[in-house]
Amino acid sequence: MKKTLLISSLIIISVLLFEAYHENIGNEWYRYQKKYKDTITKLAKTKKERDIAASYEIKMRQIVLPDLRRVDRCISCHVGIEDPRMAGMEQPLAAHPGDTLEIHELETIGCTVCHDGQGRAITVKEAHAVNISFWEKPMLKEPFLQSNCFRCHNMDELPQLAEFHEGRKIFFSHGCLGCHKLKGKGGQLGPDLTNIADANIHLKHPVNKNLVDQFYHNLNVAYIYESVKEPKAQPEVTAMPDFHFSEEEIRALTVFLKSLSKRAVPASYLAQKREGHQPEDFQxxxxxxxxxxxxxxxxxxxxxxxxxxxxxxxxxxxxxxxxxxxxxxxxxxxxxxxxxxxxxxxxxxxxxxxxxxxxxxxxxxxxxxxxxxxxxxxxxxxxxxxxxxxxxxxxxxxxxxxxxxxxxxxxxxxxxxxxxxxxxxx
Ligand code: HEC
Ligand code: HEC
Ligand code: HEC
Ligand code: HEC
Ligand code: HEC
Known part of the structure; x- marks a missing residue:
């Protein structure tokens, strides 16, 4: 009797230990944080920096964003994201490029509202959600990353995002709205494009596999791209004309169309409208x-x-x-x-x-x-x-x-x- 008790407790203990290992030390993020701690320990020059490095706690990290209904754990691996000393380091330890995180406050914005991906996940594969077909919003790559900026920014803003603005210009000058609706305005021959970036239509239409690979398993991007590039890839007989766009034009249109999604951010997140922006041309x-x-x-x-x-x-x-x-x-x-x-x-x-x-x-x-x-x-x-x-x-x-x-x-x-x-x- 005693023996069985001993054996079963041993089993329980080892299961718990395994779980503990799996939850922490065995985790990918544990390794990256360990590496980060080692790196900042090595880089520390002053006493203060050495103290910070010594007291750096290895633990699961997350940004809770109740208003955005998101929990982003990306920083469990991307630990150096706000640490200028980590500029140019190997991923996931590198500091964020550019001044994006100086302009936007990390604690209130998180990562996925710009990047997409699966905020709660703690493995690389699941967090980036690349190659996971069920996740609707796999992490976006440039230039498609631009589309998400307009969740909060007015479409007249951010002229530096050239692809987006090029796509927008093409969209509004080639009669797309003769057949498609955007927020209630437009023709009826084709599907409403108001929420094309959210749509799960690709589940109904098989998308060319090469395109799916080319767009990092982002079915939505691949679907939009294909719809514009080869209208006949959907039903063979379609009213949608082939505009014979160049590759750059198709990409630009895709960036623009990828921004057409339900505005899921609350008003407090919207960038204010700036003075002097041009009213839309209704001539x-x-x-x-x-x-x-x-x-x-x-x-x-x-x-x-x-x-x-x-x-x-x-x-x-x-x-x-x-x-x-x-x-x-x-x-x-x-x-x-x-x-x-x-x-x-x-x-x-x-x-x-x-x-x-x-x-x-x-x-x-x-x-x-x-x-x-x-x-x-x-x-x-x-x-x-x-x-x-x-x-x-x-x-x-x-x-x-x-x-x-x-x-x-x-x-x-x-x-x-x-x-x-x-x-x-x-
Ligand atoms: C479990 C650890 C882990 C988590 C969690 C994680 N990443 Fe990463 N990330 C990595 C690693 C490792 C790399 C470098 C290798 C690669 O690209 O797969 C990376 C690379 C990246 C890159 C650069 C990709 C490129 O093409 O060069 C971006 C952007 C990124 N991650 C964003 C995110 C965002 C956004 C999240 C949260 C949704 C996230 N990561 C969550 C580990 C992680
Ligand atoms: C306001 C939007 C925004 C937010 C918020 C944001 N990023 Fe980024 N991120 C970008 C843009 C845009 C780029 C590419 C621009 C550049 O290269 O300067 C980028 C680049 C990156 C890269 C480098 C990719 C590469 O190819 O080298 C990584 C890694 C990354 N972001 C991770 C994160 C993580 C992790 C978070 C959250 C802690 C985050 N970002 C929050 C917009 C954002
Ligand atoms: C979740 C909302 C949100 C997202 C997504 C977002 N921004 Fe912002 N951004 C803001 C807010 C809010 C401000 C502050 C604006 C203000 O002062 O009115 C701002 C300010 C800026 C500014 C400085 C002010 C200006 O207009 O020049 C730049 C540049 C900027 N954002 C670029 C970007 C880029 C590029 C992206 C996409 C990679 C992006 N933002 C995504 C909310 C957002
Ligand atoms: C003459 C009518 C017509 C015009 C003009 C037109 N389309 Fe279409 N489009 C369609 C029809 C019809 C479909 C649906 C395909 C089908 O089932 O036949 C479609 C499908 C699409 C889809 C896929 C939508 C979905 O929900 O499946 C996208 C994206 C699209 N069009 C973009 C554009 C863009 C961008 C332009 C302008 C450059 C444009 N269309 C101009 C008729 C048109
Ligand atoms: C989806 C394609 C399509 C779009 C978009 C479209 N039209 Fe037409 N339109 C037609 C067709 C086809 C006819 C001929 C109908 C017929 O024979 O009865 C026509 C006929 C007309 C006529 C009558 C011409 C005549 O010779 O009697 C006018 C006027 C007209 N359209 C104006 C417009 C205006 C203005 C717009 C944009 C606001 C527009 N159309 C958008 C397809 C279109």
């Missing part, structure tokens, strides 16, 4: 590039192919002036300016003193009606496939003033010079 031309250019073509010249569509290609819109019976450039400019100023011309404003007033107004109403209500593209061969591109309805996405300023811009795009020379040749 007609910018709106056209934002919402219409992908289907109606550059400078509204049309020509974008539409499968099995009666008119073959999406109609040009640079001839609106002619359709509105505005045959002289002066009259066209007059109407364009009224619309741009936000004058409601439908109530027969006396300012609208152009010939054929009634017909001009009727056409204006018809055009605005198509824009507000949308229009289904008719089939050329009734037995053939559905045309991929339809005119979306913009009644919800755009205000009356927005639509007027787009029409104003389209009226001004009329190629008067070409028409004049055609007439002369006749």
């Amino acid at each position: 007609g031309e910018a709106l056209f590039r934002k919402y219409c250019v992908a289907c109606h073509g550059i400078d509204a010249k049309g020509g974008v192919k539409n499968i099995n569509y009666v008119k073959k290609t999406v109609p040009a819109l640079n001839t609106l002036a002619e359709r509105m019976f505005l045959t002289e450039p002066e009259d066209a400019n007059k109407v364009a300016e009224l619309l741009e100023k936000g004058v409601d011309i439908t109530n027969m404003s006396p300012q609208l003193d152009v010939p054929n007033r009634g017909r001009v107004l009727a056409q204006y109403r018809a055009i605005r009606n198509v824009i507000e209500k949308g229009s289904i593209a008719g089939k050329e061969d009734p037995k053939g496939p559905e045309p991929l591109l339809h005119m979306p309805s913009w009644a919800e996405g755009l205000t009356r003033k927005d639509i007027d300023s787009i029409i104003s811009c389209l009226i001004k795009l009329y190629p008067w010079d070409e028409k004049k020379s055609e007439e002369n040749n006749e």
Whole structure:
């Protein structure tokens, strides 16, 4: 009896010892902190530094961030992160590069709000979460790290983050919003992109394995990249055009799209808006590039192919002036300016003193009606496939003033010079 008791206690003790070892000494972080302690002991020159090194306690370290609902234990291994003496050391002991941790207070910001990864984990593999397919946000590498800055910073800020700003510019000038919605504004043909960086869509669509490897097993980044680079990689028949972007442009777009996620940070974390930032450009031309250019073509010249569509290609819109019976450039400019100023011309404003007033107004109403209500593209061969591109309805996405300023811009795009020379040749 005594013997069994002895043996079982021995077993329990060894299990406990093993556990204790496993919890502490056997841990990766224990080794790194030991190495850190050895390093600062060696580096210590003054008595004070020697005292600090001697009393350095090896223990699990963490930053608790209740408002961000995070616990970041990265500093259990990255112990030298705020220690300038550790600049240039081997990871994970090195000090943080740049002045990031001087600008942002480590105790209130932690690491994962910028880097992603799994804050609570205490092994390298699990913390970085690279190659762990179930973790939604594996640690990001540059340039994709830039995307997370805009969880707190306004999109007009941080001009030094070049890729992000390049991607943002492309996104808002290539008509992506003609088919996609962003925070309620945009077309309906493609999926809403408001939270594309959070989405788990990659679970539904298998992503090319090479891309997954290339993006450090970040399925979300790989998925976004693939969607832009090869729209046909999703369903083969898709309305999403291939824009033939360069590699840099695709990467830049991916950085921008990766920032589109639910704002999970409380208001107290947001960087204040700075004075003097430019209000967003809502002029007609910018709106056209934002919402219409992908289907109606550059400078509204049309020509974008539409499968099995009666008119073959999406109609040009640079001839609106002619359709509105505005045959002289002066009259066209007059109407364009009224619309741009936000004058409601439908109530027969006396300012609208152009010939054929009634017909001009009727056409204006018809055009605005198509824009507000949308229009289904008719089939050329009734037995053939559905045309991929339809005119979306913009009644919800755009205000009356927005639509007027787009029409104003389209009226001004009329190629008067070409028409004049055609007439002369006749
Ligand atoms: C268990 C120890 C450990 C933990 C916990 C840990 N790291 Fe690391 N980290 C390392 C080691 C070791 C390296 C260097 C080798 C490597 O890159 O895997 C490293 C490297 C890095 C690098 C540089 C990667 C590169 O590409 O050069 C970054 C950034 C980083 N860690 C961030 C984090 C963040 C953020 C966390 C918390 C979510 C974290 N680490 C948690 C051990 C750790
Ligand atoms: C405000 C955002 C932000 C926070 C917070 C932040 N980092 Fe970073 N970190 C960056 C950026 C940006 C870079 C790369 C920039 C550079 O090289 O200067 C970087 C670089 C690094 C690197 C070096 C990567 C390499 O390739 O050499 C490591 C390691 C790292 N961070 C770890 C951490 C850890 C650990 C924490 C938390 C204790 C943390 N960071 C907190 C933004 C942040
Ligand atoms: C969790 C929120 C948060 C994240 C994420 C964050 N910042 Fe900040 N950042 C702040 C706050 C708050 C300030 C202080 C702003 C102020 O004074 O209004 C700030 C200030 C700054 C400043 C100095 C002021 C300025 O605007 O020039 C820089 C530079 C900066 N951040 C860069 C970055 C970069 C780069 C990243 C991404 C790697 C980043 N921040 C991520 C919250 C954040
Ligand atoms: C003519 C319409 C159209 C335009 C313009 C368009 N897209 Fe798309 N896009 C789609 C459709 C439709 C899909 C869905 C793919 C499918 O299932 O056919 C899609 C899918 C995507 C996806 C994947 C989204 C998801 O949730 O699966 C991304 C990312 C994307 N588009 C980005 C862009 C960007 C960036 C631009 C501008 C450069 C753009 N799109 C322009 C129609 C369009
Ligand atoms: C997804 C592609 C797509 C987008 C985005 C789009 N359109 Fe269209 N639009 C079409 C198609 C296709 C037609 C032709 C419909 C038909 O034949 O009935 C059309 C027709 C029109 C017409 C009528 C042209 C005519 O010849 O009768 C106007 C005006 C128009 N669009 C304006 C706009 C404006 C303004 C925007 C941006 C706010 C826009 N469209 C965005 C596809 C699009």
